[in-house]
Amino acid sequence: xxxxxxxxxxxxxxxxxxxxxxxxxxxxxxxxxxxxxxxxxxxxxxxxxxxxxxxxxxxxxxxxxxxxxxxxxxxxxxxxxxxxxxxxxxxxxxxxxxxxxxxxxxxxxxxxxxxxxxxxxxxxxxxxxxxxxxxxxxxxxxxxxxxxxxxxxxxxxxxxxxxxxxxxxxxxxxxxxxxxxxxxxxxxxxxxxxxxxxxxxxxxxxxxxxxxxxxxxxxxxxxxxxxxxxxxxxxxxxxxxxxxxxxxxxxxxxxxxxxxxxxxxxxxxxxxxxxxxxxxxxxxxxxxxxxxxxxxxxxxxxxxxxxxxxxxxxxxxxxxxxxxxxxxxxxxxxxxxxxxxxxxxxxxxxxxxxxxxxxxxxxxxxxxxxxxxxxxxxxxxxxxxxxxxxxxxxxxxxxxxxxxxxxxxxxxxxxxxxxxxxxxxxxxxxxxxxxxxxxxxxxxxxxxxxxxxxxxxxxxxxxxxxxxxxxxxxxxxxxxxxxxxxxxxxxxxxxxxxxxxxxx
Numbered sequence: 001x002x003x004x005x006x007x008x009x010x011x012x013x014x015x016x017x018x019x020x021x022x023x024x025x026x027x028x029x030x031x032x033x034x035x036x037x038x039x040x041x042x043x044x045x046x047x048x049x050x051x052x053x054x055x056x057x058x059x060x061x062x063x064x065x066x067x068x069x070x071x072x073x074x075x076x077x078x079x080x081x082x083x084x085x086x087x088x089x090x091x092x093x094x095x096x097x098x099x100x101x102x103x104x105x106x107x108x109x110x111x112x113x114x115x116x117x118x119x120x121x122x123x124x125x126x127x128x129x130x131x132x133x134x135x136x137x138x139x140x141x142x143x144x145x146x147x148x149x150x151x152x153x154x155x156x157x158x159x160x161x162x163x164x165x166x167x168x169x170x171x172x173x174x175x176x177x178x179x180x181x182x183x184x185x186x187x188x189x190x191x192x193x194x195x196x197x198x199x200x201x202x203x204x205x206x207x208x209x210x211x212x213x214x215x216x217x218x219x220x221x222x223x224x225x226x227x228x229x230x231x232x233x234x235x236x237x238x239x240x241x242x243x244x245x246x247x248x249x250x251x252x253x254x255x256x257x258x259x260x261x262x263x264x265x266x267x268x269x270x271x272x273x274x275x276x277x278x279x280x281x282x283x284x285x286x287x288x289x290x291x292x293x294x295x296x297x298x299x300x301x302x303x304x305x306x307x308x309x310x311x312x313x314x315x316x317x318x319x320x321x322x323x324x325x326x327x328x329x330x331x332x333x334x335x336x337x338x339x340x341x342x343x344x345x346x347x348x349x350x351x352x353x354x355x356x357x358x359x360x361x362x363x364x365x366x367x368x369x370x371x372x373x374x375x376x377x378x379x380x381x382x383x384x385x386x387x388x389x390x391x392x393x394x395x396x397x398x399x400x401x402x403x404x405x406x407x408x409x410x411x412x413x414x415x416x417x418x419x420x421x422x423x424x425x426x427x428x429x430x431x432x433x434x435x436x437x438x439x440x441x442x443x444x445x446x447x448x449x450x451x452x453x454x455x456x457x458x459x460x461x462x463x464x465x466x467x468x469x470x471x472x473x474x475x476x477x478x479x480x481x482x483x484x485x486x487x488x489x490x491x492x493x494x495x496x497x498x499x500x501x502x503x504x
Contacts, residue, residue, distance in 0.1 A: 006289035006290055007026065007289070007290040007291050007355060007358065007359055008022050008023055008026060008289050008290060008291055008359075009022065010022070011289040012232060012233070012288075012289060012447070013447065016232070016233040016447060017161075019289070020161075020280075020283065020284060021161075021162070023283055023287050023291055023292055023359075024162050024163070024283065026291050026292070026359040027044060027045075027291055027292035027359055027360045027361060028042050028043075028044050028045075028360065029041070029042060029044055029045035029048075029162070029163075029279070029283075029292070030042055030045045030162050030163065031162075032160075032162070035167070036160070036167070037156070037157045037158075037160040037166055037167030037168075038166060038167050038168050039160075039162050039163075039166050039168075041170075041276070043300075044300060044360055045163075045279065047300025047301075048279055048282070048294065048298050048299070048300060049170060049276055049279060050300075051297070051298040051299070051300065052198075052202070052203075052278055052279070052298055053150060053172070055198060055202055055297070055298070056172065056194075056198055056274070057148075057150070057172075059194050059197075059198065060148050060172075060174065060194070063146075063190065063194070064144075064146050065146040065147065065148045065174060065176075066146065066147060066148070067147075067148050067149060067150065068147050068148075068149055069149055069151065070125050070128060070129055070132065070149055070151070071122075071128060072121060072122055072151075072152075073096065073119040073120070073121065073122070074119065074120045074121075074122050074125070074127060074128045075117050075119060075120075075128075076095070076117055076118045076119070076120055077117060078120075078127040078128055078131060079093075079120060079127055081127060081252040081253065082126070082127065082219075082220045082248060082249060082252040084219050084220045084248075085126065085127065085219045085220035085249075085252075086219075087219060088218070088219020088220070089123045089124065089155070089219060091156075092123050092155040092156050092157070093120050093121070093123055093156065094120070094121040094154045094156055094167075095118050095119070095120060095121075096115065096118065096119040096120075096121065097111070097114060097115055097118050098111035098112060098113050098114055098115060099112075099113040099114075099115055100112050100113045121154040122151070122153050122154065123153055123154060123155045124153060124173065124271075124273075125149070125151075125153075125173055125175070126175065126220065126245070126249050126269075126271055127249070127252070127253065129147070129175045130175075130249045130250070130252065130253030130255060130269070131253050131254075133145060133175070133177055133253065133255050133267070133269075134253050134254040134255045134256070137177055137255055137256070137257050137267055138257060138258065139257055139258050140179050140257055140258065140259050140260055142257060143177055143178055143179045143257060143267070144176060144177060144178045144179070144183060144187070145176060145177040146174075146176045146187075147174065147175050147176065148172055148173070148174040148175075149172065149173055149175075150170075150171075150172045151170075151171065151172070151173065152168055152169065152170050152171075153168070153169065153171060153173075154167055154168050155167065155169075161280075162280070163276055163277060163279045163280035163283070164237075164277055164280040164504055165504075166276075169275050169276050169277070170275060170276045171273050171274060171275035171276065172273055172274060172275075173271060173272070173273040174191060174270070174271060174272045174273065175269070175270070175271050176269065176270045176271075177250070177255055177267040177268070177269050178267065178268045178269070178270070179257070179259070179265075179267070179268070180268060181246070181268050183268065184244055184245075184246075184268035184269065184270050185223075185244055187270045188223070188225055188242045188243065188244040188270050188272070189225065189242070191242040191270070191272040192209060192225040192226070192227065192240070192242040192272070193209075195207075195227050195239070195240035195242065195272075195274055196209050196227050196240075199227055199229065199239055199240070199278075199281075200413065201297070202295065202297045202298055203278065203281070203282050203285070203295055203297075203298060204285070204286065204295040204297075204409055204410075204412035204413035204416060205229050205239065205281055205282060205285045205286075205413075205416060206229065206230075206413065206416050206417040206420055207227035207228060207229045207239060208227065208228045208229075208451075208475070208476060208478055208499060209225070209226075209227055209476075209478070209479050210225070210226060210228070210475075210476030210477050210478040210479055210481070210499065211223060211224065211225050211226070211476060211477045211479075212224040212225070212226055212241075212476060212477075213460070213463060213474050213477065213498075214460065215460055215463055215464075215474075216473065216474065217243075218241060218243045218271075220245060220248050220249060221243040221244060221245050221246075221248075221271075222244050222245065222246035222248065223243070223244040224241055224242070224243050224244075225241065225242045225243075225244075226238055226239075226240065226241045226242075226475075226476050227239045227240045227241075228475045228476050228499065228501075229281055229285060229420075230285075230416075230419065230420040230423065230424075230450070230451060230501075231281070231284035231285060231504070232284055232285065232287075232419065232447075233284070233447045234423050234447055234448065234449045234450040234451075234501075234502075235449070235501060235502045235503055235504055236451070236475045236499075236501040236502070236503040236504070237277070237280070237281045237284065237503065237504050238475070238503065238504075239274065239277070239278060239281050240272075240273070240274040240278075241272065241273065242270065242271075242272035243270060243271050243272060244270055245268075245269040245270055245271060246268065246269075247266045247267070247268060247269075249269050250266040250267045250268070250269055251266055255267040255269065280504075282294070282295070282298070285416050286361075286412050286415075286416065287361065288386065290358055290359065290386065290387055291358055291359030291360070291361060292359060292360055292361030293361045293383050293384065293412065294360075294361035294362065294363065294383070295363070295408070295409055295412050295413075296334065296335075296363040296364075296405040296406075296408050296409050297335050297409055299340065299361070299362060299363050300340065301340050301341065301342045301362050302334065302339050302340045302341065302362070302363050302364065302405055303329060303339060303340070303341045303342075303362070303363070303364045303365075303366060303401070303405075304341075304342055304344055304357045304362045304364070304365050304366070305322045305325060305326055305341065305342070305343045305344065305366045305368065306344050306350065306353055306354060306357070306365060306366065306367045306368070307319050307322045307343065307344075307345055307368060307369075308350050308367050308368060308369030308370075308372075309369070310369070310370075311370070314370040317370070317373065318368060318369060318370060318373065319343075319345055321368060321373055322343045322345070322368055323343060325366070325368070325378075325394070325398075326341045326342075326343050328398055329341045329398070329401055332398070332401050332402055333402065334401070334402040334405045334406070335405075335406075339401060339402070339405070344357070350367070354367065354381070358381070358383065358387055361383055362383060363382070363383050363384070363405060363408050364380060364381065364382060364383070364404065364405070364408070365380070365381040365383075365389070366378045366379070366380055366381075366397070367379040367380075367381075367389070376393060376394045376395070377391050377392060377393050377394060378391070378392055378394060378397055379391055379392075380392045380397065382404070382408060383408070384408045384411050384412055384415075420451065423449075423450030423451065424450055424451040424452075424453065425450060425451070425452060425453065426453045426454075426497070427452045427453065427454050427488065428454075428455070428485075428486075428488060429488055430488045430489060433452060433454060433466075433488055433500075434469075434470065436449060436450070436452055437449045437452070437470045437472050437502065438470070449472075449501065449502055450501065451475075451499050451500075451501050452472075452499070452500045452501065453497045453498075453499055454488055454497060454498060454499075454500050455485040455486055455487050455488055455494035455496075455497055456474070456487050456488075456489070456494055456497075456498050457487035457489070457490050457492040457493065457494050458494075458495065459487075459489075459490060459492075462487070462489040462490065465489070466489075466500065470502075471502055472500050472501065472502055473500065473501070473502075473503055474498050474499070474500050475498075475499045475500065475501050475503060476498070476499055477496070477498050477499075478496075478497070478498070478499060481495075481496035481497055481498065482495065482496045483496055483497055484496065485497070
């Protein structure tokens with residue numbers, strides 16, 4: 001039997017990392033730039049990010065947070081205020097040391113005007129925002145202070161991969177100050193729940209909620225909560241984090257307030273963020289060997305109408321019908337907004353045009369030709385069902401357009417959830433654990449492993465050992481992880497299972 005042809009080469013099974021790069025390229029999402037590690041996000045990719053941003057921004061504002069903007073440059077001395085924080089980010093910092101360029105005697109531009117103090121291009125903003133919060137917070141009446149910013153950050157990346165690891169990326173970072181430890185922990189949990197709801201409801205990406213181990217915490221945090229998703233190569237992707245910072249940054253930055261009893265107290269702070277990495281997670285959760293698959297809620301275009309005009313004499317009639325259908329569909333709401341529709345009237349062959357939209361992952365394609373006009377039908381393709389297309393009456397389409405999109409959204413989530421469950425396993429012996437994460441062929445790109453739910457006695461030496469041996473890390477200590485048992489490494493009592501996996 002002949003092997004089916006796919007739009008993407010290689011396939012996921014043949015070479016998953018290269019498949020990912022080819023999906024990004026075929027969908028025209030982004031590309032590399034002359035600056036190593038940096039990317040340009042092209043209109044289709046940026047359209048997805050805009051929809052992610054707008055949905056999350058609404059969620060943040062509904063919970064009382066307000067947007068602000070803070071400087072791109074951070075004085076080096078600010079990062080040194082919190083020792084653990086600077087240790088965590090020192091190797092990733094981009095440093096500005098001069099303020100201008102001047103031509104030398106050969107006409108070559110050289111840095112000039114050395115700065116009094118080097119500036120760090122922000123890798124994250126806790127220290128500079130903390131310095132400003134110290135000015136803003138004076139009394140318990142100023143609390144809670146709930147701020148978010150949408151920005152870019154720079155973390156010097158030596159092994160870049162579009163959307164997953166780039167030197168510069170887009171994100172949001174929330175920063176809050178509270179009067180008590182309890183209020184700050186509630187905020188930390190609330191924001192994690194918002195991230196989890198967004199990942200599942202909008203990106204159709206099932207996630208586990210839990211806490212990072214001490215070794216995996218954000219530098220300077222007392223507790224880091226996370227959401228973890230399984231990609232189609234069975235690796236984990238950290239899709240969002242929320243940090244309880246305690247009073248560490250308040251003491252480092254001087255965030256103090258006068259309490260109700262008149263006593264001066266340090267604030268309790270949090271920070272939390274997600275980034276354009278979510279797009280990488282979306283790609284690896286849903287896409288197939290024909291290209292990108294985009295969940296309807298975040299798709300820049302939800303329905304693409306493709307006129308089929310083999311004869312010039314019927315071209316005008318077909319285009320008019322497509323425009324009319326576009327107008328009708330835009331009057332229908334899906335997920336709180338008018339359906340996003342585009343008529344593709346480019347002068348391309350029908351097959352070429354159709355496959356371009358398949359590779360871009362548009363949820364629904366509608367092909368309309370002269371015969372469809374006569375029969376009052378359209379030829380519909382649902383991206384979640386692959387490249388399969390079928391006829392549907394125009395009336396049925398219009399009546400069910402919103403439901404069709406919702407069916408696709410739910411089907412993508414269920415498929416991803418089934419995949420995660422099929423590739424998750426409770427493991428109760430060290431031998432089975434090592435077998436689970438050891439490839440039978442180290443020379444190929446075999447997809448193996450998954451999520452291992454394992455008893456661990458909380459001794460970090462085992463965490464370090466499996467990282468060195470297998471490149472496996474503890475992704476999270478899941479919420480409600482209280483099934484007591486025996487650690488598979490030491491034989492000591494375990495307070496609950498943790499999730500271990502290879503990861504991005």
